Amino acid sequence: MTAARRPDTARPKGRLQARGAGSDTKAAYVFIGPAVIGFTVFVVYPLIRSFYLALTKYNGLSDPIFVGFDNFRRLFTVDPAFWPAMRATAYLVLLYVPLSLAIGLALAVFCNQKFRGVRIVRTMAYLPVVLPAVATITLWKFILNPQVGLMNTILEKLHLPTSQWLASPTMSMPSIVIVMLWGVGSTMIIFLAALQAVPTELYEAAKVDGAGPYSVFFRITMPMISPIMLLQVILQTTAALQTFNQPKILTDGGPGFSTNVLMLSIYKNGFSNLGRIPQLGYASAQVWVLFIVIIAVIALTAKFSSLWTYSDNSAD
Amino acid sequence: MTTLLTEERGSAEVAARAVGTKDRTKSLRTASWYATALFVCAVMVVPLLWMITIGLKSRSAVFEVPPRLFPNEFHFENFIKGPEAIRFPRLLLNSSIITALSVFGGVLTAMMAGYALARLRFPGRKIWFYLFVGSMLLPGVVGLIPLFQMYKSIGWYDTWLPLIVPAFFGGNPLFIFLARQYFLAIPYSIDEAAKIDGAGHFRIFTQVMLPLTKPAWITMSILAFQASWNDYLNPLVYLYSSEKWPLAVGMASFISPFAGQTPDWSYYMATNLLYMLPPLILFFAAQRYFIQGLGSLGSTTQK
Numbered sequence: 001m002t003a004a005r006r007p008d009t010a011r012p013k014g015r016l017q018a019r020g021a022g023s024d025t026k027a028a029y030v031f032i033g034p035a036v037i038g039f040t041v042f043v044v045y046p047l048i049r050s051f052y053l054a055l056t057k058y059n060g061l062s063d064p065i066f067v068g069f070d071n072f073r074r075l076f077t078v079d080p081a082f083w084p085a086m087r088a089t090a091y092l093v094l095l096y097v098p099l100s101l102a103i104g105l106a107l108a109v110f111c112n113q114k115f116r117g118v119r120i121v122r123t124m125a126y127l128p129v130v131l132p133a134v135a136t137i138t139l140w141k142f143i144l145n146p147q148v149g150l151m152n153t154i155l156e157k158l159h160l161p162t163s164q165w166l167a168s169p170t171m172s173m174p175s176i177v178i179v180m181l182w183g184v185g186s187t188m189i190i191f192l193a194a195l196q197a198v199p200t201e202l203y204e205a206a207k208v209d210g211a212g213p214y215s216v217f218f219r220i221t222m223p224m225i226s227p228i229m230l231l232q233v234i235l236q237t238t239a240a241l242q243t244f245n246q247p248k249i250l251t252d253g254g255p256g257f258s259t260n261v262l263m264l265s266i267y268k269n270g271f272s273n274l275g276r277i278p279q280l281g282y283a284s285a286q287v288w289v290l291f292i293v294i295i296a297v298i299a300l301t302a303k304f305s306s307l308w309t310y311s312d313n314s315a316d
Numbered sequence: 317m318t319t320l321l322t323e324e325r326g327s328a329e330v331a332a333r334a335v336g337t338k339d340r341t342k343s344l345r346t347a348s349w350y351a352t353a354l355f356v357c358a359v360m361v362v363p364l365l366w367m368i369t370i371g372l373k374s375r376s377a378v379f380e381v382p383p384r385l386f387p388n389e390f391h392f393e394n395f396i397k398g399p400e401a402i403r404f405p406r407l408l409l410n411s412s413i414i415t416a417l418s419v420f421g422g423v424l425t426a427m428m429a430g431y432a433l434a435r436l437r438f439p440g441r442k443i444w445f446y447l448f449v450g451s452m453l454l455p456g457v458v459g460l461i462p463l464f465q466m467y468k469s470i471g472w473y474d475t476w477l478p479l480i481v482p483a484f485f486g487g488n489p490l491f492i493f494l495a496r497q498y499f500l501a502i503p504y505s506i507d508e509a510a511k512i513d514g515a516g517h518f519r520i521f522t523q524v525m526l527p528l529t530k531p532a533w534i535t536m537s538i539l540a541f542q543a544s545w546n547d548y549l550n551p552l553v554y555l556y557s558s559e560k561w562p563l564a565v566g567m568a569s570f571i572s573p574f575a576g577q578t579p580d581w582s583y584y585m586a587t588n589l590l591y592m593l594p595p596l597i598l599f600f601a602a603q604r605y606f607i608q609g610l611g612s613l614g615s616t617t618q619k
Contacts, residue, residue: 024436024438025438025439027432027436027517028436028438028441029432029438030517031428031431031432031436031517031521032428032429032432032433034425034428034429034484034485034486035425035426035428035429035444035448035485035492036444036486037485037486038425038482038484038485039444039447039448039451039486041485042459042463042482042485043451043454043459046458046462046463047454047458049462049465050458050460053462053465060468110352113349115346115349115350118353120353121353121356121357123603124356124357124360125356125360127360127361127599128360130542130596130599131546131592131595132545132546132563132592132595133546133548133564134563134565135567135588135591135592136363138567138568138584139363139366139367139585139588140363141571142370142581142585143363143366147381148378148379148381149383150362150363150366150383150385153382153383153385182359182360182363185360234453238453238455244549249568266460267553270460270461270464271464280461284461284462287457287458287460288458290455291455291458294455
């Protein structure tokens with residue numbers, strides 16, 4: 001820390017220069033050092049290494065054998081589980097993301113109103129987010145039990161049709177999405193922050209002009225929060241593509257392959273050694289398929305965002 | 317709960333002042349607001365109440381058809397016997413050690429990096445900032461297999477090190493970003509004054525900056541606590557021996573049926589409640605920071 005002690009006052013220049021000009025470099029790298037090492041070891045290295053492993057046959061015991069794009073060829077043409085996994089993942093994303101955004105935004109708009117007790121609603125809506133995933137998912141596993149679960153009990157009392165939920169191949173994925181939607185508070189809280197950042201003058205001006213609530217929402221609120229909407233689309237889609245906990249705990253991919261999403265398939269190929277040899281190279285190839293899908297989603301969303309997001313060029 | 321109720325007196329006063337026909341539509345609207353509010357709260361809370369109900373039922377009452385929404389007799393001993401069945405104290409200790417260390421490491425090193433990025437001038441400052449921010453978008457799954465292999469080759473498989481050590485190297489890039497945002501908002505005259513008084517960066521960081529950035533590192537600590545306490549995939553992948561498991565893995569294994577045995581749901585739900593309790597207490601104690609911290613996240617990403 002001796003370098004840091006060097007008095008900057010010795011150089012009576014402007015404020016900005018007194019702070020800078022090299023004297024901080026050593027101290028800066030002491031402070032940022034752990035993060036730099038972490039970035040190299042836990043981000044850059046695994047990124048390169050996983051691409052290499054995707055091109056090898058590797059069981060985790062003997063050395064990896066280079067096989068070129070053989071893993072990818074096997075995935076796309078031979079593996080009977082791969083396309084169902086892609087289908088299940090796409091289904092989950094297409095069902096979950098729009099619902100999560102719509103319900104999250106509706107809840108945020110609701111919680112942005114002024115009425116007594118609104119804070120309690122906000123707190124309750126966010127509550128499931130803070131609870132451990134394992135705890136809430138297992139709770140839902142019991143709620144969705146067809147015979148003694150709460151869900152069917154309530155539906156029966158209301159004379160509504162009941163379901164086999166997780167046990168039915170057609171309802172298993174919607175059931176998983178229901179469980180995921182219970183955590184919609186995480187989407188809500190970010191929309192709520194965005195709504196509260198909208199300048200109130202805009203609403204006042206609209207009120208003076210006699211605009212109704214719908215035109216206020218679609219002409220003021222939506223354009224103003226569209227950058228956050230873009231961010232949410234990217235974050236939610238990226239997260240949904242990597243869903244693991246819910247299918248793992250609720251169904252373990254079943255019934256059939258109906259909920260065997262890509263992350264679960266990667267886990268099963270790479271780690272779950274139920275008497276099988278782990279195929280780490282093969283699982284890495286799947287990781288890269290997932291990774292490329294994620295990059296493509298982000299790139300496409302960002303590319304087409306100018307069509308529907310509003311940006312104020314006068315701001316920095 | 318008092319903090320929840322302090323707001324929104326104004327709307328009631330406005331409503332009270334309303335007159336004539338407007339009065340009726342207004343009260344109708346208010347009623348529909350409260351119906352919606354009640355529905356939202358019910359959807360969020362009823363599953364948790366159901367959990368408590370099952371936790372209090374006897375083993376056979378859990379499988380009654382049709383199920384009772386309220387137990388007809390209370391079995392408080394489930395809260396003792398359930399935890400015993402999975403050696404809860406041991407798992408609790410494991411979870412606590414893992415969580416405490418990774419919160420400390422993750423928050424400290426992220427704050428340090430944020431301090432350097434926001435307040436020190438050095439070559440490469442911008443590049444590192446963009447690299448850290450960029451790595452937020454990188455899916456965690458990419459690192460899963462190479463890191464597993466790396467830990468295995470250095471003998472860290474089946475130890476807590478893979479769950480703790482990465483936290484001491486910057487932890488979460490989101491935290492670095494949050495820390496930087498907070499540090500940027502502090503006037504530069506403060507550390508200039510400290511420098512004139514002869515304080516080095518280490519003293520400025522610990523004695524000037526940390527007290528000023530309390531909301532930032534409290535928010536981060538809460539988020540880091542949850543991330544570690546709630547993490548399931550990493551301990552599942554890295555820990556083989558059941559005596560080293562944290563609660564997440566222990567709880568999940570509790571209900572995986574062994575040899576066709578049905579899991580004991582009443583024991584499970586009682587234990588589940590105990591597992592949820594620390595994050596639950598933390599949430600209610602630190603609500604203010606939660607909303608504040610996440611709110612600033614929403615508004616900073618907008619810029």
